[in-house]
Amino acid sequence: MIRENEPYSSRSGDVDLADSHRKSSxxxxxxxxxxxxxxxxxxHRWPVIFFLIALVTLCHLATPMTAGLMHATHILLRxxxxxxxxxxxxxxxxxxxxxxxxFVSVAYSPxxxxxxxxxxxxxxxxxxxxxxxxxxxxxxxxxxNREKHALRQAADASRDALRALVAALDAREHxxxxxSHRVAELSLRIGEKLGLRGRDLAVLHEGALLHDVGKIGVPxxxxxxxxxxxxxERRIMERHAEMGYTILSAASHLRSVADxxxxxxxxxxxxxxxxxxxxxxxxxxxxxxxxxxxxxxxTSDRPYRSAMRWPDARNLVVEGxxxxxxxxxxxxxxxxxxxxxxxxxxxxxxxxxxxxxxxxEPQAQLSSEENP
Numbered sequence: 001m002i003r004e005n006e007p008y009s010s011r012s013g014d015v016d017l018a019d020s021h022r023k024s025s026x027x028x029x030x031x032x033x034x035x036x037x038x039x040x041x042x043x044h045r046w047p048v049i050f051f052l053i054a055l056v057t058l059c060h061l062a063t064p065m066t067a068g069l070m071h072a073t074h075i076l077l078r079x080x081x082x083x084x085x086x087x088x089x090x091x092x093x094x095x096x097x098x099x100x101x102x103f104v105s106v107a108y109s110p111x112x113x114x115x116x117x118x119x120x121x122x123x124x125x126x127x128x129x130x131x132x133x134x135x136x137x138x139x140x141x142x143x144x145n146r147e148k149h150a151l152r153q154a155a156d157a158s159r160d161a162l163r164a165l166v167a168a169l170d171a172r173e174h175x176x177x178x179x180s181h182r183v184a185e186l187s188l189r190i191g192e193k194l195g196l197r198g199r200d201l202a203v204l205h206e207g208a209l210l211h212d213v214g215k216i217g218v219p220x221x222x223x224x225x226x227x228x229x230x231x232x233e234r235r236i237m238e239r240h241a242e243m244g245y246t247i248l249s250a251a252s253h254l255r256s257v258a259d260x261x262x263x264x265x266x267x268x269x270x271x272x273x274x275x276x277x278x279x280x281x282x283x284x285x286x287x288x289x290x291x292x293x294x295x296x297x298x299t300s301d302r303p304y305r306s307a308m309r310w311p312d313a314r315n316l317v318v319e320g321x322x323x324x325x326x327x328x329x330x331x332x333x334x335x336x337x338x339x340x341x342x343x344x345x346x347x348x349x350x351x352x353x354x355x356x357x358x359x360x361e362p363q364a365q366l367s368s369e370e371n372p
Contacts, residue, residue, distance in 0.1 A: 089140035097141025184208035193332035207260035214244030
């Protein structure tokens with residue numbers, strides 16, 4: 001989130017910040033859980049399964065056990081028990097399949113006890129229904145686990161591709177990778193304060209990592225120029241947002257990320273580029289990213305200027321609220337910054353205590369030697 005090895009100035013003194021690689025690993029560990037979006041909804045999906053089991057059970061018990069049409073209705077209701085079992089398999093894999101089949105078996109057992117008769121064929125049919133529940137559940141659960149494993153492999157391959165793209169940028173423009181990871185970390189923290197969860201956070205993270213992928217198409221003479229850009233050079237540089245969108249939108253699973261990258265230089269007042277979007281027409285992820293990107297950019301050294309210190313950069317973001325930045329996002333950013341200040345001051349206090357302890361130990365040892 002902060003420029004590597006950049007000193008942070010506060011009223012309590014200077015603090016050396018942790019290495020950006022440590023922050024990058026924090027980002028990876030936090031986002032690694034986001035592809036399992038279907039698992040994050042357990043608290044909503046299990047009640048659906050229980051409701052379906054209870055509904056089918058009540059209909060089953062409420063239907064009179066007579067010959068003819070009612071008997072056919074009972075047979076149909078038995079088959080409906082397979083629906084919650086399949087849902088448990090799809091949503092939770094083999095674990096959900098076994099639990100769902102167990103719940104269905106328990107729910108169906110009273111009917112077996114009531115309907116048990118001297119007809120061996122009918123009794124075997126009842127037992128066969130229970131066996132069918134378990135066979136269907138286990139087979140569906142195994143298939144669901146297999147598909148989920150394939151999805152995880154695809155997600156891992158996608159993340160590897162993202163890292164490769166970021167590494168390709170870093171090969172041309174030094175510090176790009178560190179900048180992208182810092183921006184990703186800050187964007188995630190702001191997004192969490194704004195209530196983003198699951199897939200929305202994953203898209204925000206991927207977009208922050210790849211926001212400058214379009215610079216692959218920018219000539220070195222412009223990209224690596226140590227001084228200010230001319231008007232024509234600036235127009236060339238500004239094309240990187242559209243280039244990034246073109247590159248990423250070619251992959252169907254990155255369409256949402258491409259939209260964020262396309263809008264990452266739009267401004268809240270509509271004076272940004274490339275499309276001049278304004279207000280909520282700018283995707284929320286892009287509005288979040290704009291704050292994180294500017295903050296990291298101005299707190300990082302560039303060939304043509306020195307880095308700002310945190311307080312000055314924070315004031316710059318506040319001044320841009322309502323024009324460059326979404327005021328709601330700026331408010332969330334300030335909350336994140338205040339939390340970061342508190343954490344840094346605590347770490348600084350711990351460092352001072354540790355330094356003072358190590359400084360006093362030799363003196364104590366010397367005193368004990370002088371006064372045996």
